[in-house]
Amino acid sequence: MALHDAFARPLRNLRLSVTDRCNLRCEYCMPEDDYVWLPREDVLHFEETSALVDVFLSLGVDKIRLTGGEPLLRRDVPAFVRMLSAKPGLKDLALTTNGVLLADHIDALRAAGLGRITVSLDTLRPERFAALTRFDQLDAVHAGIASARRVYGRLKLDAVVIRGVNDDELVDLIEYGRAVNGEVRFIEYMDVGGATRWSPDRVVSRREMLDILARRYGPIAPIVQESSAPAEQFALGDGTVFGIIASTTEPFCKTCDRSRLTADGMWYLCLYATRGLDLRAPLRQGASVEALKALITTGWQARDDHGAENRLALGPQRAFVPVQDLLKRDPHLEMHTRGG
Ligand code: SAM
Ligand code: SF4
Numbered sequence: 001m002a003l004h005d006a007f008a009r010p011l012r013n014l015r016l017s018v019t020d021r022c023n024l025r026c027e028y029c030m031p032e033d034d035y036v037w038l039p040r041e042d043v044l045h046f047e048e049t050s051a052l053v054d055v056f057l058s059l060g061v062d063k064i065r066l067t068g069g070e071p072l073l074r075r076d077v078p079a080f081v082r083m084l085s086a087k088p089g090l091k092d093l094a095l096t097t098n099g100v101l102l103a104d105h106i107d108a109l110r111a112a113g114l115g116r117i118t119v120s121l122d123t124l125r126p127e128r129f130a131a132l133t134r135f136d137q138l139d140a141v142h143a144g145i146a147s148a149r150r151v152y153g154r155l156k157l158d159a160v161v162i163r164g165v166n167d168d169e170l171v172d173l174i175e176y177g178r179a180v181n182g183e184v185r186f187i188e189y190m191d192v193g194g195a196t197r198w199s200p201d202r203v204v205s206r207r208e209m210l211d212i213l214a215r216r217y218g219p220i221a222p223i224v225q226e227s228s229a230p231a232e233q234f235a236l237g238d239g240t241v242f243g244i245i246a247s248t249t250e251p252f253c254k255t256c257d258r259s260r261l262t263a264d265g266m267w268y269l270c271l272y273a274t275r276g277l278d279l280r281a282p283l284r285q286g287a288s289v290e291a292l293k294a295l296i297t298t299g300w301q302a303r304d305d306h307g308a309e310n311r312l313a314l315g316p317q318r319a320f321v322p323v324q325d326l327l328k329r330d331p332h333l334e335m336h337t338r339g340g
Contacts, residue, residue, distance in 0.1 A: 002060045005303035011060045012257040017339035019069040019263050020331060024098050025134040028160050029194045029335045036331045042264035046080040052279055055292045063092040067339035072101040078108035085113025100137045102144030110151045117148045118156040123166045124176055149180050157182040161204040162189050171216045178240055185231045185243035192271060194335030200316040206246035228255040251308030260338050268338060272307025
């Protein structure tokens, strides 16, 4: 029997952050100069994460996404992918990357059994890319995308849309997606840990994005989906499909079946949760599989989080982690630790 939370939402999607480190400094995620990193000794070995994954799979998880930080900074990610892809019960194994190191790893990832790739790409303009991420790496990202296309045939491209930064590139990104066989997904800018420069006026809503695209492409048809995926899909007149993740203006908490495990084994039941459940301690103290199962079961059954809806209800003031000091004291509150 599938495990359900206090609002009858099943435990299904697990996002595994394999590192909190990153080789970019996107202004909406890691804008500060320095960060408090997770202590290295706390970061789970892949064997340890794999053991936790077995427990999650036995409780109903069947989709896993590897993320970070930048997941490809962690050594031997393909070996970890191989461990995961061999597990019965896992239907979907995906990875989200900034693409910078992707071309170097794509063949090994595919050979290890990685099912799908999503590359984050917010702008096609080199100077803008450098300003937004603080690194001049757009060419490397393009090479990563080309390699994903070569090996997988297709991919997804995620773009956070920010007013005054890249809201004039929606059409260009759609055209680029068409050229590389990438389904573009526009993400509303979220007020989460790490987004210390967030303000409501910088959010471009789903409605505005659709208006911009309709002005260029004509009528846009919503695609009816039966999944709990956060992206709503739409089709242009010629059949080009794109998505919008409207977590800020139209949260999808009611169907959210996602939870997140940080690289050091803290389990977060909501992107906005300020506390997670420590799975590392019991794992390292030799807890039995049954004991870990009981811990996760109790945690999920008590889950009543509606973080994005609550954030919306609070109105325009900064809310998530108002005190920057707090972010510095607890790296778990950061988006790059949670994995987005
Ligand atoms: N480094 C990888 C990457 O950039 O794809 C994986 C980790 S990153 C935290 C995962 C996703 O979170 C990225 O697509 C990123 O754009 C998104 N993200 C980070 N901060 C965000 C914010 N404030 N609002 C919306 N999306 C955000
Ligand atoms: Fe790094 Fe991804 Fe965050 Fe950008 S969004 S700083 S690439 S973790």
